[in-house]
Amino acid sequence: MGVRKHSNLASYALGNVLKYRTRSVAIILGLFISTSILCSVEFIREGVVTDVSTAVNEGPDIILQRLVGGRQVPIPYSWMGNVTNTTGVRTATPRVWGYSDVGSGSLLTVMGVNATEYGSMSGAVGTDILETGRFLNESDYRKMIVGQGIVDMMATSAIPLQIQVGTLLSLITFEGELIEFEVIGIFDSDSKIYNYDMILTDLRSAREVLGYDNSTFTDIAIWTNYGTDLSSVAFRLDTGIGEARVLTSDAISDLMLKAYTGRAGMTALLWLVVLLAVILLAFTASSAGSEEARREVGLLKALGFDTIDVLEIRMLESITLSLLGVSLGISFAIIFDFILGAPLLAGYILGWSLVLLPGGIPLAISLPTLFTVYAVGIIPILVAAVVPSWRNAITEPDVVLRGV
Amino acid sequence: MAIAIRTENVWKTYNQGTHRHVDAVRDITIEIEEGTIAALGGPSGSGKSTILSLIGLLTRPSRGKVFLGTDEVSGFSEVFRTKMRRNSIGFIFQTQYLIPQLTATENVALPLLCTDISRSEAERIARGRLCSVDMEHRLDFRVAQLSGGELQRVSIARALMNDPRILIADEPSASIDEALTKDLLNTLRAIVDNEGMTVVVASHDPMVLEWADIKHLLHDGKLVKDD
Numbered sequence: 160m161g162v163r164k165h166s167n168l169a170s171y172a173l174g175n176v177l178k179y180r181t182r183s184v185a186i187i188l189g190l191f192i193s194t195s196i197l198c199s200v201e202f203i204r205e206g207v208v209t210d211v212s213t214a215v216n217e218g219p220d221i222i223l224q225r226l227v228g229g230r231q232v233p234i235p236y237s238w239m240g241n242v243t244n245t246t247g248v249r250t251a252t253p254r255v256w257g258y259s260d261v262g263s264g265s266l267l268t269v270m271g272v273n274a275t276e277y278g279s280m281s282g283a284v285g286t287d288i289l290e291t292g293r294f295l296n297e298s299d300y301r302k303m304i305v306g307q308g309i310v311d312m313m314a315t316s317a318i319p320l321q322i323q324v325g326t327l328l329s330l331i332t333f334e335g336e337l338i339e340f341e342v343i344g345i346f347d348s349d350s351k352i353y354n355y356d357m358i359l360t361d362l363r364s365a366r367e368v369l370g371y372d373n374s375t376f377t378d379i380a381i382w383t384n385y386g387t388d389l390s391s392v393a394f395r396l397d398t399g400i401g402e403a404r405v406l407t408s409d410a411i412s413d414l415m416l417k418a419y420t421g422r423a424g425m426t427a428l429l430w431l432v433v434l435l436a437v438i439l440l441a442f443t444a445s446s447a448g449s450e451e452a453r454r455e456v457g458l459l460k461a462l463g464f465d466t467i468d469v470l471e472i473r474m475l476e477s478i479t480l481s482l483l484g485v486s487l488g489i490s491f492a493i494i495f496d497f498i499l500g501a502p503l504l505a506g507y508i509l510g511w512s513l514v515l516l517p518g519g520i521p522l523a524i525s526l527p528t529l530f531t532v533y534a535v536g537i538i539p540i541l542v543a544a545v546v547p548s549w550r551n552a553i554t555e556p557d558v559v560l561r562g563v
Numbered sequence: 564m565a566i567a568i569r570t571e572n573v574w575k576t577y578n579q580g581t582h583r584h585v586d587a588v589r590d591i592t593i594e595i596e597e598g599t600i601a602a603l604g605g606p607s608g609s610g611k612s613t614i615l616s617l618i619g620l621l622t623r624p625s626r627g628k629v630f631l632g633t634d635e636v637s638g639f640s641e642v643f644r645t646k647m648r649r650n651s652i653g654f655i656f657q658t659q660y661l662i663p664q665l666t667a668t669e670n671v672a673l674p675l676l677c678t679d680i681s682r683s684e685a686e687r688i689a690r691g692r693l694c695s696v697d698m699e700h701r702l703d704f705r706v707a708q709l710s711g712g713e714l715q716r717v718s719i720a721r722a723l724m725n726d727p728r729i730l731i732a733d734e735p736s737a738s739i740d741e742a743l744t745k746d747l748l749n750t751l752r753a754i755v756d757n758e759g760m761t762v763v764v765a766s767h768d769p770m771v772l773e774w775a776d777i778k779h780l781l782h783d784g785k786l787v788k789d790d
Contacts, residue, residue: 167676167685178664458660461621462674463649463725465642553641557622560660 168468172475179451182440187484189437190536194488195495197430198532202496203508206522211415215408219380220389222411223251223396224404231404233375241400242379247392249384252276253376255362257369259330263316267309268357269330271365274299277380292324292344301364303328304344308355330358333370340364434539437484441477442543456551457560469552470545477544478537485536489529496522565632567597567729567761568618573627575613587613589784590627595777600755600762602775609781611765612657612733618763619652619731620644631729649677653722653760655732659714663706667693667717670706674724685724692720696750712743719750723758730755732764736771748774 176183223242225234234253242251255271274295295302305322313320313328322328322342329337340360366373383392393405406414443449459469495501501508501522573591576584588610595601603611616622617629620636629637636647661670668689675685690702696716701709709717715735722730732751736744748771755762764771772778780788 161679163679163681164677167678167680167682170682171676174665174669178662454660455662458662459673459677460645461619461648461654461656461660462677462721463645464677465645468677555622557616560621560656 164468165471168471169475172472173479175472175476176479183480186437186441186480186540187487189433189440190481190484190540191487191491193430193433193437194485194532194536195491196433197427197535198489198492199495199501199504200427200430200508201528201532202492202522202524203501203505205525205528208416209523211412214415215412218408218411220383220408221381221393221396222406223379223381223400224377224406225402226404227402231377233371233377234379236374236376238379238400238403242381242396245392245395245399247383247387247395248381250276250382252380253362254378254380255365255369255371256377257333257365257371259332259358259368261309261313261328261330263312265312265356269365269368270357270359271362271369271376272359272380274361289344290347292342294344295359295361299343299361301338301340302343302360303340303364304346304359305342306346306355306357309358310345330368332368338364338368434535438539438543441480441540442547452548453551454560456548457556457558460552460556461560466549466552470549473545473548474541477541481537481540482533485533488536489532493524564596564598566594566630567599567632568595568601568763569593569630570614570617570624571628571630573614573617573624573629575610575617575622576625586784588617588781591781591784591786592627593779593786593789595761595763597761598755598759599776600752600764600774602772602778603763603765603781604767604772604778605781605787606767608783610784611767611781613784614781615731615733615763615765618729619654620648649674650725651728653725653727653730655715655718655722655730655735657734657737659718661706661714661717661721666703666705667698667709667713667720668702670717671721671724674721689720689724692723693717695723695754696720711738712746715739715743715747716750719747719754723754726758728760730760730762732762734766734768735764736766736768741770744768744770 223234223238224231225238226232236253239251239253242248252273254277257269258266259269260266272295275297278294289304290307292304295304305328310322313322320326320328322345324342324344326342327339328342329339332338340358346355346357346359360368362376363373365371371377381392381396383389389407389409393407397403397405456469459472460466495504570591570593574589575587577587578584591610591614593601593614603614605611613622617624617637618631620629620631620639624637627637628635631647631651636644639647662673665673668686671689671692672682672685675688676682678685680688690699693699693702693716696719698713698716698720701713701717704713706714706717715738719735722732730751735747735751739747751762752774754760764775766772777789779786
């Protein structure tokens with residue numbers, strides 16, 4: 160049998176999609192909801208994974224913090240000698256971290272670094288990823304490099320400000336005073352979580368904003384010698400310096416993923432529940448539970464349709480419904496995440512503590528993800544619809560028609 | 564005249580639960596010649612529909628043999644039996660089994676959708692068949708918009724779509740009045756005369772039994788009289 164027969168069967172299957180309108184709409188709607196949930200979360204989760212990878216690549220190999228009583232406290236300058244003398248350490252530089260406001264109501268990350276040491280590290284934040292301007296010099300004081308998110312935020316604030324090199328921007332200090340900074344560069348990084356809302360400045364200026372004294376800092380960024388085993392260096396630092404908390408780039412990556420994607424599992428569970436409901440619906444509609452569907456299979460068989468013809472019809476019906484439902488769900492998720500900025504969901508998934516600037520949500524779509532979503536949407540519905548039809552199709556038409 | 568249909572000591576037992584078996588037909592042997600109209604008579608539950616299912620290859624006998632022409636078809640594979648239904652047998656079911664969401668033309672065209680005839684050609688043939696049973700004014704009507712008699716006519720048109728050698732009709736007058744029954748039987752007779760097919764009708768309607776060329780009466784699954 161040739162193309163015409165398959166064309167007839169396809170045409171009949173598409174007719175069935177319209178014929179059983181209530182069933183079709185219910186399956187498409189169910190798949191639309193479950194796929195929207197899955198994809199809205201998955202695009203953010205995938206974005207976070209990509210972002211964390213970028214951030215970790217742009218950052219140091221090891222970050223060393225000081226913990227006292229389980230709480231992070233400032234590190235004294237005296238630690239620097241021990242760190243730099245540890246075997247395997249190539250460069251170690253202190254950093255001062257904290258949060259400040261430019262008067263917009265949003266807390267922004269302020270990081271103070273040693274310009275000479277930090278600027279010499281290829282890959283360190285800001286050293287080779289500037290969209291415009293220059294990196295910090297040793298002599299710079301109250302100069303800043305800002306993330307793209309801050310540029311976007313200020314451009315759309317109540318009193319719009321187009322930030323460019325040379326713009327003056329005031330930060331609110333820990334004492335509530337204003338200190339004026341000059342913008343000397345703007346980041347151009349793929350990372351949303353790491354430097355989208357970041358202000359990079361010199362150590363002294365950061366201390367003034369954040370309230371650190373001159374002899375302490377927040378953490379130490381460490382780069383190791385090429386070819387050195389990272390965990391061995393981390394072990395030596397951990398055992399050599401009391402109260403040290405040593406975070407390798409891998410550990411930082413794990414921490415960030417746990418912090419930002421921990422709730423994705425909960426949403427995935429919700430997706431699973433909705434998908435199961437749709438599978439159940441498809442199964443019921445195609446199984447012995449649906450007298451109409453059962454009788455139709457019996458009639459087709461009696462009129463001379465082979466079992467394979469019946470299955471082809473049911474498969475085409477299921478694939479059409481699944482493709483429609485999943486494609487609508489993916490389209491909605493793209494609009495919801497990429498255009499609307501995933502309202503409420505982004506905060507839930509990434510954690511409400513993360514500073515979220517407009518457009519600052521890490522998002523990504525990959526072909527493997529789309530392929531997986533289509534597969535998990537189509538295959539279960541296909542099986543749920545085809546298996547009962549197959550069971551009816553291999554039963555004698557007399558039994559199916561009479562229901563004996 | 565050659566024998567079109569023969570059953571030879573046929574039994575059909577349905578299993579209803581683990582220990583309950585019902586013999587729907589018992590040791591039935593009948594012969595039907597080509598080009599004749601044979602009626603199976605008897606009360607409800609006498610086994611008429613079961614014999615039609617056996618002859619129409621919708622089910623297999625539990626014991627005995629069924630022949631169509633010289634072929635012993637009860638032992639054929641399901642694929643071959645389906646092919647025979649597609650090419651050689653037409654069905655008029657008691658409850659018609661028309662698909663309610665389709666039009667009369669679409670319902671009638673259905674048997675040709677599993678062949679290599681295009682859908683548009685199948686629908687063209689279907690319209691011709693509907694016209695031959697005086698349904699040209701209802702071609703695009705849906706099932707719910709048709710009367711009982713019209714439904715039977717659509718069912719007849721569908722049964723004729725594959726130019727069958729054997730036409731099987733189960734209680735064709737069950738849902739229509741006397742006038743419509745007469746009309747239906749005249750239509751069937753004209754088709755048989757024109758196309759030379761063999762017709763087997765199951766009915767407990769005396770008018771249908773009188774109309775047939777030969778009668779086989781059944782009671783409680785057994786053949787009680789050949790006429």
